[in-house]
Amino acid sequence: MSLTLVPCAGCSRHVRASDAACPFCASPVTHSVERTPSAGRATRVVVALAAALTASASLAACYGGPPHPQGYTPQPQRANTPPDAGAVLEPNKP
Numbered sequence: 001m002s003l004t005l006v007p008c009a010g011c012s013r014h015v016r017a018s019d020a021a022c023p024f025c026a027s028p029v030t031h032s033v034e035r036t037p038s039a040g041r042a043t044r045v046v047v048a049l050a051a052a053l054t055a056s057a058s059l060a061a062c063y064g065g066p067p068h069p070q071g072y073t074p075q076p077q078r079a080n081t082p083p084d085a086g087a088v089l090e091p092n093k094p
Contacts, residue, residue, distance in 0.1 A: 005014040010027030019029050068074075 004017040006017045006029065007013070008015050008022040008025065008027055009030060010022055011025040013022070013024050015022050015024070015029055017029065021028055
């Protein structure tokens, strides 16, 4: 049983290519089925890989990082200074 459908020459409805006559108008099915070359496995793999890379690149470009806490204002870091560890330094006493 073939699942390929072709248009009927008499009524233009789709019928199975394996049928001898159209079940709707009884016209003989004379349409020959042409096989189109399908894409090879390597081509499908390349297309899938390109789609995955495009999707991941677009998602990475849209990601802005985690949200900042409410009231957070970023402070620029001064050049050539270590980051603040949060320690309180005592003033030097002479």
